[in-house]
Amino acid sequence: xxxPFSRRASALSSSAIREILKVTxxxxxxxxxxxxxxxxxxxxxxxxxxxxxxxxxxxxxxxQYGPTEGYAPLREWIAARHGVAAERVLITTGSQQALDxxxxxxxxxxxxxxxxxxxxxxxxxxxxxxxxxxxxLRSDDDGPVPEALDAAQAQGARFLYAQPNxxxxxxxxxxxxxxxALVERARELGVLLVEDDPYGDLAYDGAQLxxxxxxHPDGVVYLGSFSKVLAPGLRxxxxxxxxxxxxxxxxxxxxxxxxxxxxxxxxxxESVREGLLEQHLGAVRxxxxxxxxxxxxxxxxxxxxxxxxxRPQGGMFIWVTLPAxxxxxxxxxxxxxxxxxxxxxxxxxxxxxxxxxxRLAFVTVPAxxxxxxxxxxxxxxxxxxxxxxxx
Amino acid sequence: xxxPFSRRASALSSSAIREILKVTxxxxxxxxxxxxxxxxxxxxxxxxxxxxxxxxxxxxxxxQYGPTEGYAPLREWIAARHGVAAERVLITTGSQQALDxxxxxxxxxxxxxxxxxxxxxxxxxxxxxxxxxxxxLRSDDDGPVPEALDAAQAQGARFLYAQPNxxxxxxxxxxxxxxxALVERARELGVLLVEDDPYGDLAYDGAQLxxxxxxHPDGVVYLGSFSKVLAPGLRxxxxxxxxxxxxxxxxxxxxxxxxxxxxxxxxxxESVREGLLEQHLGAVRxxxxxxxxxxxxxxxxxxxxxxxxxRPQGGMFIWVTLPAxxxxxxxxxxxxxxxxxxxxxxxxxxxxxxxxxxRLAFVTVPAxxxxxxxxxxxxxxxxxxxxxxxx
Numbered sequence: 001x002x003x004p005f006s007r008r009a010s011a012l013s014s015s016a017i018r019e020i021l022k023v024t025x026x027x028x029x030x031x032x033x034x035x036x037x038x039x040x041x042x043x044x045x046x047x048x049x050x051x052x053x054x055x056x057x058x059x060x061x062x063x064q065y066g067p068t069e070g071y072a073p074l075r076e077w078i079a080a081r082h083g084v085a086a087e088r089v090l091i092t093t094g095s096q097q098a099l100d101x102x103x104x105x106x107x108x109x110x111x112x113x114x115x116x117x118x119x120x121x122x123x124x125x126x127x128x129x130x131x132x133x134x135x136x137l138r139s140d141d142d143g144p145v146p147e148a149l150d151a152a153q154a155q156g157a158r159f160l161y162a163q164p165n166x167x168x169x170x171x172x173x174x175x176x177x178x179x180x181a182l183v184e185r186a187r188e189l190g191v192l193l194v195e196d197d198p199y200g201d202l203a204y205d206g207a208q209l210x211x212x213x214x215x216h217p218d219g220v221v222y223l224g225s226f227s228k229v230l231a232p233g234l235r236x237x238x239x240x241x242x243x244x245x246x247x248x249x250x251x252x253x254x255x256x257x258x259x260x261x262x263x264x265x266x267x268x269x270e271s272v273r274e275g276l277l278e279q280h281l282g283a284v285r286x287x288x289x290x291x292x293x294x295x296x297x298x299x300x301x302x303x304x305x306x307x308x309x310x311r312p313q314g315g316m317f318i319w320v321t322l323p324a325x326x327x328x329x330x331x332x333x334x335x336x337x338x339x340x341x342x343x344x345x346x347x348x349x350x351x352x353x354x355x356x357x358x359r360l361a362f363v364t365v366p367a368x369x370x371x372x373x374x375x376x377x378x379x380x381x382x383x384x385x386x387x388x389x390x391x
Numbered sequence: 392x393x394x395p396f397s398r399r400a401s402a403l404s405s406s407a408i409r410e411i412l413k414v415t416x417x418x419x420x421x422x423x424x425x426x427x428x429x430x431x432x433x434x435x436x437x438x439x440x441x442x443x444x445x446x447x448x449x450x451x452x453x454x455q456y457g458p459t460e461g462y463a464p465l466r467e468w469i470a471a472r473h474g475v476a477a478e479r480v481l482i483t484t485g486s487q488q489a490l491d492x493x494x495x496x497x498x499x500x501x502x503x504x505x506x507x508x509x510x511x512x513x514x515x516x517x518x519x520x521x522x523x524x525x526x527x528l529r530s531d532d533d534g535p536v537p538e539a540l541d542a543a544q545a546q547g548a549r550f551l552y553a554q555p556n557x558x559x560x561x562x563x564x565x566x567x568x569x570x571x572a573l574v575e576r577a578r579e580l581g582v583l584l585v586e587d588d589p590y591g592d593l594a595y596d597g598a599q600l601x602x603x604x605x606x607h608p609d610g611v612v613y614l615g616s617f618s619k620v621l622a623p624g625l626r627x628x629x630x631x632x633x634x635x636x637x638x639x640x641x642x643x644x645x646x647x648x649x650x651x652x653x654x655x656x657x658x659x660x661e662s663v664r665e666g667l668l669e670q671h672l673g674a675v676r677x678x679x680x681x682x683x684x685x686x687x688x689x690x691x692x693x694x695x696x697x698x699x700x701x702r703p704q705g706g707m708f709i710w711v712t713l714p715a716x717x718x719x720x721x722x723x724x725x726x727x728x729x730x731x732x733x734x735x736x737x738x739x740x741x742x743x744x745x746x747x748x749x750r751l752a753f754v755t756v757p758a759x760x761x762x763x764x765x766x767x768x769x770x771x772x773x774x775x776x777x778x779x780x781x782x
Contacts (some may be wrong), residue, residue, distance in 0.1 A: 006497055006549075104399065231455070249402060
């Protein structure tokens with residue numbers, strides 16, 4: 001029969017990254033494309049012990065329906081960690097659900113949404129279903145440029161979406177002064193800030209910068225996640241929002257999935273209540289820092305002059321800029337023929353974008369394969385630009 | 392600051408049932424209001440053993456990101472159970488998410504959606520966010536009346552939503568002839584059917600009627616759930632849809648929460664693969680049949696003449712019709728003063744509805760409290776209609 005799709009459904013498509021990932025499932029492919037955390041970082045034994053405790057002591061609570069807002073002890077633990085009241089915390093089925101709920105309660109068709117340049121693809125995908133018009137804020141190596149957020153850009157904007165810590169895709173971190181200036185602009189212009197922070201705990205040196213939330217609690221929605229610090233298969237995230245917005249988001253969540261799995265919430269709480277994150281994060285940071293160092297070293301050894309990249313202080317990604325005029329999409333085609341994959345930067349832009357950037361994810365690839373994969377990329381860049389001028 | 396809510400957010404409110412449940416959390420309240428499964432029915436030991444196996448043998452798969460469509464072995468198990476290809480199966484975060492995804496990909500503002508009379512409140516809540524116009528199909532004790540589904544009602548309708556088995560709120564089941572007639576009408580008129588079946592495994596005698604899906608696989612979306620047969624705290628459901636619709640729903644799910652928690656999917660699969668449902672369902676059915684019998688006996692003893700109710704053959708609900716002109720909402724007010732709660736039937740209707748119906752949920756209340764609670768309700772009905780004529 002003829003399926004009567006909605007208008008928004010016609011615009012839906014699978015993410016570019018997921019499509020690339022399908023191509024690269026063959027074991028011989030060295031993939032710098034996926035954003036998967038390293039399984040070596042999962043605290044399997046601690047979660048297994050917590051699961052035994054959950055079934056022995058909290059089985060009924062863990063298996064029954066629960067409040068839409070989330071398991072109260074977990075909400076309180078999160079609230080204490082961020083210095084906010086628990087009524088502001090809503091547990092979500094991964095951060096992705098927080099993005100979807102924000103789109104639902106804040107975006108009308110045609111309303112403006114401000115994003116960094118480039119920005120996180122999953123957020124664009126979630127918001128797009130609600131048919132906004134995206135406005136790309138001019139950004140530099142420190143994140144969105146505060147001066148770019150002017151009255152014209154702010155006019156009618158429902159919110160500004162940003163990842164201040166080790167952004168996906170660039171790996172960049174907003175310095176403290178930039179955070180202050182951006183919050184000040186947003187406050188003056190009455191623009192709600194959405195601070196997406198899945199990687200904040202992954203600073204290699206463990207040092208944290210103040211969140212936008214801490215600077216302006218009534219003007220910021222903060223999105224947190226257990227995916228990178230416990231395990232993504234839990235699909236456990238949370239948001240912190242001003243109370244009227246938190247209540248509305250909870251109503252939208254009730255219609256979306258009633259609540260996130262209680263079992264997973266109780267399990268996570270039983271894992272973190274006695275300090276698992278503090279014990280565990282050091283090892284994750286050390287692992288990711290070593291992986292990052294391996295990729296930076298390979299880039300320095302294998303990339304011809306004219307190729308630039310940043311040096312992340314945390315997280316899972318490096319952002320590479322090829323010589324002007326070079327097309328990362330075409331490079332990907334040739335790279336896949338030689339069993340190497342990455343994500344071209346154009347996927348992370350709204351509207352027009354230079355084609356000469358790409359994202360490299362490094363946390364799941366063994367150092368020896370990082371070296372081999374980067375060497376292939378370096379050779380392909382050289383082949384494409386044999387007489388490339390040094391810039 | 393001023394939160395810029397979307398138009399659809401302004402229409403959001405918390406469900407009437409959730410509000411009643413808040414009032415009735417006091418332990419002295421005898422609540423026939425909630426639709427919670429009985430915790431006595433949770434297979435705690437089997438799930439605990441499965442959790443140990445999952446962490447010992449499948450930890451990496453259970454903790455890593457997974458495909459949006461769901462954990463392949465679980466999809467295949469579901470597909471085999473329903474005699475369909477696995478590509479038609481999408482794992483969801485509870486059936487509630489399936490309702491939300493269907494709204495997302497099938498409803499435009501103002502488009503028509505057909506529902507039974509009365510119908511499941513959670514579905515109304517999920518669909519409402521996408522701003523449809525509901526059309527209530529005339530229904531009787533056997534479900535929607537096929538003749539009521541005519542060309543005028545079908546015109547432009549995106550789908551017809553129904554619960555053929557032990558419907559929430561009425562507890563009624565569609566007989567086989569009714570199913571056939573309804574499917575035939577829908578096929579002729581090109582109306583997509585959404586068959587929501589959370590209670591199908593809860594027939595007290597274990598006998599199942601053929602699903603609408605089995606009669607018309609390319610014109611039916613089937614919604615299944617593990618909430619009532621394993622545990623609701625898993626938030627694990629699934630849908631079965633014609634392939635083009637299944638693909639579109641998967642894209643919408645990707646934007647909504649990437650995928651349902653892998654850990655929960657692997658745990659459920661490890662529980663059911665060796666026949667847990669078959670071993671376990673007998674006990675759940677026997678428990679629920681006994682609870683239903685206790686409530687029916689109490690109604691027969693305590694209700695004055697003029698009050699009618701049905702005799703469910705499965706599930707968790709009894710539907711009570713008070714004398715014409717009596718207001719179940721007013722009765723609830725007085726009942727809560729005497730520590731008894733239920734849900735007035737008006738909550739389950741779209742548009743105009745008689746006020747003299749109510750839903751009684753019986754599975755979590757001990758028999759002795761069922762008796763006491765129903766006696767209170769009987770007394771209140773008598774007080775309100777002291778000289779009530781026998782009908």
